[in-house]
Every structure is written in C-alpha cells, then in structure tokens.
Amino acid sequence: MIDYTAFLDSLADGPLAKWRQPISEGLQQRFDSLQHGDLERWQASLNQLPPLVQVDADLADGVRLRSKQPLDAQLQTTLEDGLRGLQPWRKGPFDLFGVHIDTEWHSDWKWQRVSPHIDLRGRRVLDIGCGNGYYMWRMWQAGASMVIGVDPNLLFLHQFEAVKRYLPNAPVWQLPFTLEALPEPSNAFDTVFSMGVLYHRRAPIDHLLQLKACLRPGGELVLETLVIEGDEQQCLLPEDRYAQMRNVWFLPSVAMLERFLARAGFNDIRCVDLNRTSVEEQRSTDWMRFQSLPDFLQPGDPSKTIEGHPAPLRATLVALKPGS
Numbered sequence: 001m002i003d004y005t006a007f008l009d010s011l012a013d014g015p016l017a018k019w020r021q022p023i024s025e026g027l028q029q030r031f032d033s034l035q036h037g038d039l040e041r042w043q044a045s046l047n048q049l050p051p052l053v054q055v056d057a058d059l060a061d062g063v064r065l066r067s068k069q070p071l072d073a074q075l076q077t078t079l080e081d082g083l084r085g086l087q088p089w090r091k092g093p094f095d096l097f098g099v100h101i102d103t104e105w106h107s108d109w110k111w112q113r114v115s116p117h118i119d120l121r122g123r124r125v126l127d128i129g130c131g132n133g134y135y136m137w138r139m140w141q142a143g144a145s146m147v148i149g150v151d152p153n154l155l156f157l158h159q160f161e162a163v164k165r166y167l168p169n170a171p172v173w174q175l176p177f178t179l180e181a182l183p184e185p186s187n188a189f190d191t192v193f194s195m196g197v198l199y200h201r202r203a204p205i206d207h208l209l210q211l212k213a214c215l216r217p218g219g220e221l222v223l224e225t226l227v228i229e230g231d232e233q234q235c236l237l238p239e240d241r242y243a244q245m246r247n248v249w250f251l252p253s254v255a256m257l258e259r260f261l262a263r264a265g266f267n268d269i270r271c272v273d274l275n276r277t278s279v280e281e282q283r284s285t286d287w288m289r290f291q292s293l294p295d296f297l298q299p300g301d302p303s304k305t306i307e308g309h310p311a312p313l314r315a316t317l318v319a320l321k322p323g324s
Contacts, residue, residue: 001031002161007173010146015124015188015216022183023175030176034154042158045085046165050075052097055166059141062108063134064095065166071097086159088288091134094163104288106281107134110195110224114316117272118222120144123190126214128179129197133160133172140172144191149174150182185213195224195316200247208264217323221266224316226251227274232259236309243296243305243312254315266319273316 004027011020036042054068071079080099092103121143127136130149133156139147151157151174160174175182192211201207211221226248228236232255242248252260254271261269279302282293293312298304303311 002157004173006168010171016186019183019186026177026181026183027175036154039154042086042155045082046158046161048078048082048085049162049165050078050082052166057167059137062093062095063137063163065097065163067097083162084287086155086162088290089132089159090288091131094134096163096166101287102285103134104282104285104292109281110275110314111135111138113273113275114222114224115142117316117318118142118191118220120191124188125191125193126150126189127193127195128211129194130156130160130174131196132156133163133174135193135195136160136172136174137163137167137170139193140170145171147172150177150179152176152178152181179207179210182214185210187213187216189214189219190216191220191222193222193224195222198223198225199250202249204250204252204260205264208260208266212265212321215321217321219321221261221319221321222316223257223261223319224273224314225257227254227257227313227315228310229253229313230255232256238307238309241307242309243293243307244291254317257315257317261317261319265322267322269317269319271315271317273314275314277312277314 008020008024011017052067056066056068058064076098079097083096083099083101089101089103091105091107092101093108094101120139122145125139125144125147127147127149130136130151133149136147136149154176157174157176192214194211198204198207215221228234228251230253232253234253235256236251238248254274258269277293279294284290284292296306297311298306305311
C-alpha cells in the first residue's frame with residue numbers, strides 16, 4: 001500500500017482540510033478492494049527500483065532525473081528492468097538516471113503548446129485524468145504550490161510512484177480515484193486541468209459543472225479535448241468507434257465547445273491551441289508496443305480515421321469561473 005501520510009498531513013489546514021478524513025477513508029477502501037491480474041507484477045517492479053539519494057531533477061524541458069553518484073552497470077540494469085515491468089508507458093517521455101522511456105505520446109509537445117498560455121505560480125492545481133502524472137511534474141516545475149492528480153488506473157499510479165519515490169518531498173500526489181469519487185466540491189483549487197477526458201463523458205455539461213465546482217471563484221479551467229471543424233452547430237457522435245476507441249461520445253466544434261463552457265457558467269473563454277495529432281506525436285515505441293495512431297488512420301489517407309471520421313484534432317481552451 002502506498003503511504004499517503006505526508007499528503008494527508010498537508011490537508012490538515014487550509015481550504016482542503018475537510019477532504020482529509022473522507023480521502024483517508026476512500027484510500028483505505030480503494031486499497032482494500034484492489035483487484036488486477038498484473039497488480040503483483042507492478043508492485044514487484046516498483047519495489048525493484050533501487051533506492052537513490054542526492055537526486056537532481058531537471059523539469060524545465062521534460063522530466064529528467066539524475067543521480068549525483070553515477071549508477072554502476074548492475075544498478076542501471078536493475079533500474080531499467082523495474083521500469084520495463086511497468087510497461088506500457090503512454091505519457092512522457094521520461095529520462096530517469098540514464099534510462100530513456102520513449103513513451104507512446106510526446107506529451108512534452110503538448111505541454112510546449114499549452115504552457116505559454118497559463119500561469120501556475122503559487123497555485124493549487126487539480127489534474128483530472130492525470131494518467132501517469134507526467135504533466136503534474138511539469139505543473140510543479142512551472143511554479144504550482146501543490147498538484148493533486150486523480151486517475152483510477154492502477155498501472156498509471158505505479159508509474160507515477162516510480163518517479164515520486166525519487167522526489168518524495170515534492171508537493172505532487174496522485175490519487176487512484178475518479179472525479180466523482182472525490183469528496184464534496186471544494187471550491188478550493190486555483191487551476192483545474194481536464195485533458196483528454198471530456199470526449200469519454202456521456203454528459204459533457206455535467207463534467208464541466210463538476211470541474212467548476214472544484215474551482216475557487218476566479219479560478220481557471222484548462223480543458224483539452226478532441227474536436228471537429230465547423231460552426232457552433234457541429235458535433236460528431238460516433239455510431240460505434242472513433243479511432244478504434246469505443247468510449248468516445250462527443251466531438252464538438254470549438255465554437256460548440258465554447259457554448260458548452262458558457263452554458264456551464266464559465267466566462268473569459270478562449271481557445272489557446274488547435275492541433276492535428278500527428279503520427280510523430282503518438283505512435284508505438286519499444287516502451288508501448290501495442291497499436292497506436294498510425295494503425296487507427298485510413299491507409300493512404302491520414303486525414304481520416306479507419307472508420308472514416310475526421311482524424312484527431314485537439315483543442316485546448318482556457319476559461320474562468322466567475323468571481324474573484
């Protein structure tokens with residue numbers, strides 16, 4: 001079981017104090033009920049990672065950890081074996097003590113597109129659907145005072161902990177929950193991120209309202225999701241799959257997404273990035289050997305998915321909760 005004592009202690013004072021007891025109880029229930037066929041392997045892989053001290057973190061352009069004491073060949077092999085036991089790695093990349101984890105996604109490219117439009121200095125941040133925590137480390141480097149991520153995927157949690165074990169004092173934590181499993185809305189976060197989540201929701205407006213409830217008055221939402229081209233009347237509802245994903249429900253146009261946000265009560269809405277996902281940004285690698293974007297596009301026509309839908313186009317919008 002992962003030790004959340006430091007995290008729970010950090011909630012003792014301040015606007016998240018009422019979270020402490022229900023989060024503690026929720027974590028106990030979650031870990032008491034853990035069931036997954038690979039869980040034992042993931043825990044063994046995490047425990048295999050060698051303890052290292054005097055760690056330097058370089059998070060300015062990625063997630064890079066270095067040891068002031070060079071690792072010998074045996075330690076290097078032990079480290080890589082442990083990290084490979086946590087495959088597949090989807091978000092990244094990571095460079096951990098000489099081991100380069102070439103992840104499915106070039107998440108650093110997205111962060112380069114999004115980060116110039118937000119200011120996280122001194123802010124309390126919530127990252128919904130945080131995956132393995134790659135972006136949380138970048139958020140902390142950008143000046144966030146606290147970063148909390150939620151994602152129910154247990155593999156992603158173990159990947160996050162593989163990095164966290166070398167940065168134990170960083171105010172960055174990942175909870176194995178869904179947004180709905182969090183305690184009552186806190187109105188406590190300065191910034192809330194929802195990246196790559198909205199199109200998986202059957203009720204997108206409800207999701208936006210849940211995100212708004214987590215923000216303090218005047219707080220900022222950073223929303224990234226799949227969209228299509230068109231005016232405010234355009235929205236794609238795939239009949240079955242989209243790019244081989246079954247759980248894709250709504251792909252609105254940017255104009256319709258702006259209307260969603262306005263109807264949910266946000267203001268100062270702006271689209272800060274619109275990007276067609278390339279097969280260089282998302283692809284299979286030695287660290288993620290399953291099918292990826294090149295397999296989900298029509299052969300000879302990368303402008304369409306294999307089902308005939310428009311190829312993935314992603315928009316990032318920033319909006320504010322009213323108040324100050």
